[in-house]
Amino acid sequence: MQTTYRNLILLLCILSISSITAQTIINGFFPNKKELTVASSYSLKSYDNFYRGETLTAGNPANMGEISSSIYSLYGEYGILNWLSTSATIPYISVENETGALDPVQGVSQVEGVQDLNVFLKAKVLDKTFRNSSRISLGGATGVTVPVGGYEAAGVLSLGSGATVFDGCGFVQFTTPSNLFLEVQAVYSLKNSSDFEIPDAVMYSAKLGYYNDWFYAHAKIGVQNSLSGFDIGSQEFIDAGGPNALPEAEVDYANFYLDLYVPLYKKTLGVSSGYAVNMDGQNYNKESGFSFGLVYTVR
Secondary structure: OOOHHHHHOOOOOOOOOHHHHHHHOOOOOOOOOOOOOEEEEEEEEEEEEEEEEEEEEEOOHOOOOEEEEEEOOOOOOOOOOOOEEEEEEEEEEEEEOOOOOOOOOOOOOOEEEEEEEEEEEEEEEEEEEEOOOOOEEEEEEEEEEOOOOOOOOOOOOOOOOOEEEEEEEEEEEEEOOEEEEEOOOOOOOOEEEEOOOOOOOEOOOOOOEEEOOOOOOEEEEEEEOOOOEEOOOOOHHHHHHHHHHHHHOOEEEEEEEEEEEEEEEOEEEEEEEEEEEEEEOOOOOOOOOEEEEEEEEEE
């Protein structure tokens, strides 16, 4: 079961509700050598409250009412070796607001298009099994995110920050003989843009999960801490250009994720579902939503 489990659940960070820039996306499971896993997912999230600085306020920037996002993602991971894999993700996103009010920068009430291509290389550096069959593994990953959709990065309805992002990640995972596991990871995210001074960020996550022959489930807390930037609505924000400078804001958050995977056909095809909600933030939306996906593994 362990091999099947690794092949089928390593996608769930991608298939959860948030976009790929809003959470740590690497996990501690690895495909076997020459195994390819492909997943597609649909996510719907929305918010009508916003943290201006650290203060949660009713309504959204520019009085747009509820803002909703539909995200279609395609993900693949390939096992180069049993301890080394590579993955790629690309999402198509549609964002619109409830009232039809125009974005103050882009002059439209709906934006859609391809967002960013994300490519990662992940390696396992330690995998030790103890006498009682519990196991600990350590690993790391490095990745790059490149904007490929040609979208406008400024404005309330922007699909993304438009930055090229370089990530370095380390993780540790402990699994008990009863298939209960705990995973912790940390990421440093270096962001580069020719148009904006986008803050670098540190991200952390802690995941508690369980699996058996019939399903896999985990709950996760994800935290981002930006290392610089200004508060939306502050004088510094106004002086920088207001909505034109939104990518330069200090964006912090603490999100909760709940994900479920169920295999359907010969342990190669399965379905995933997820729920996510923002618990706290700074210059971030108070969003929640659901996701659904299909997962296919080729051995």
